[in-house]
Amino acid sequence: MKPFETNQIHSNILKMIGNTPMVELTHLDTGCCRLFVKLELNNPTGSIKDRIALKMIEVAEANGELKPGDTIIEATAGNTGLGLALVAGQKGYPLIIVLPDKMSMEKEYNLRAMGAEVIRTRSDVNKGHPEHYQDLAARLAKEKGAFFVNQFANPANVQAHFETTGPEIWEQTEGTVDAFVCGVGSSGTLSGVGSYLKSKKPDVQMVLADPEGSILAPLHNTGHAPEPGRWLVEGIGEDFIPSICDMDLIDVAYPISDKDAMLTARELLLKEGIMAGSSTGTLLKAALNYCLQQTEPKNVVSLVCDTGNRYLSKLYNDNWMKEKGFL
Numbered sequence: 176m177k178p179f180e181t182n183q184i185h186s187n188i189l190k191m192i193g194n195t196p197m198v199e200l201t202h203l204d205t206g207c208c209r210l211f212v213k214l215e216l217n218n219p220t221g222s223i224k225d226r227i228a229l230k231m232i233e234v235a236e237a238n239g240e241l242k243p244g245d246t247i248i249e250a251t252a253g254n255t256g257l258g259l260a261l262v263a264g265q266k267g268y269p270l271i272i273v274l275p276d277k278m279s280m281e282k283e284y285n286l287r288a289m290g291a292e293v294i295r296t297r298s299d300v301n302k303g304h305p306e307h308y309q310d311l312a313a314r315l316a317k318e319k320g321a322f323f324v325n326q327f328a329n330p331a332n333v334q335a336h337f338e339t340t341g342p343e344i345w346e347q348t349e350g351t352v353d354a355f356v357c358g359v360g361s362s363g364t365l366s367g368v369g370s371y372l373k374s375k376k377p378d379v380q381m382v383l384a385d386p387e388g389s390i391l392a393p394l395h396n397t398g399h400a401p402e403p404g405r406w407l408v409e410g411i412g413e414d415f416i417p418s419i420c421d422m423d424l425i426d427v428a429y430p431i432s433d434k435d436a437m438l439t440a441r442e443l444l445l446k447e448g449i450m451a452g453s454s455t456g457t458l459l460k461a462a463l464n465y466c467l468q469q470t471e472p473k474n475v476v477s478l479v480c481d482t483g484n485r486y487l488s489k490l491y492n493d494n495w496m497k498e499k500g501f502l
């Protein structure tokens with residue numbers, strides 16, 4: 176059957192990944208700057224990770240690493256898993272997701288509903304420990320002869336952002352972007368968007384929004400990586416430096432507390448009508464800090480990384496917020 180593809184109708188859900196809209200935030204204090212967010216929650220599974228899920232699978236298929244009938248395994252905070260569940264589901268691959276136990280139940284329910292097998296593992300161990308989600312996923316992939324996607328070391332992750340997210344930001348701002356604020360989980364966003372934007376305009380400032388407890392902002396700011404701590408924000412912050420992470424792209428880095436992240440995400444919903452996840456709270460708090468420190472007008476772009484619907488039991492639940500001491 177001939178694919179039906181017009182401006183109005185997509186021939187398949189995978190064609191709806193990317194090309195997300197951008198909106199200006201007008202009810203928050205941004206000083207002399209203008210702040211824009213790219214709505215990655217508009218991707219089919221509700222996060223920025225749909226982009227990399229599609230690219231990593233397409234590249235693995237093209238280079239023969241992934242063949243029909245193979246099982247796919249990934250270690251993820253949840254969103255990459257949901258993106259992979261979409262792509263694997265459409266293409267017919269079985270999927271196993273290794274998910275740290277701090278991640279929300281909504282993500283697990285969503286993954287299972289999409290047909291993925293979910294294995295929960297410990298959040299309180301660092302990389303190198305056999306129960307760390309990445310170590311466990313790598314071991315399982317070897318045992319089962321499965322394809323380990325490994326977003327933390329997969330160049331197709333960076334490629335997805337270099338080829339799509341970066342150019343979209345450049346075009347949507349008509350080349351007027353002065354600064355881009357993002358977090359680092361796998362670092363695909365930082366490395367891909369950062370290298371693209373700096374190739375177009377070398378003085379674009381890359382601003383890292385990093386949860387307190389992560390080693391990345393202290394490493395940038397002091398030159399030394401501290402002992403990793405723990406944080407509640409999901410999807411960003413690291414206890415190691417992913418091999419695809421280009422730390423040299425970072426110009427400014429802000430450590431952001433869980434409390435500031437959660438409260439800023441709630442403020443985004445009440446003032447701007449955008450229901451985002453906890454990592455977006457971290458990004459937005461850092462973006463606002465950056466804006467208020469500028470003495471000349473700048474166009475600052477950040478992301479709404481994922482939908483807040485998967486955090487209803489957490490940051491949008493007053494009891495949870497009180498339990499954690501955030502309200």
Ligand SMILES: Cc1ncc(COP(=O)(O)O)c(C=O)c1O
Nearest residue numbers: 359360361362363364410454480
């Ligand atoms: C939920 C989530 N996961 C991961 C990331 C980080 O992306 P990356 O893995 O490209 O570093 C973000 C935000 O930037 C996010 O919100």
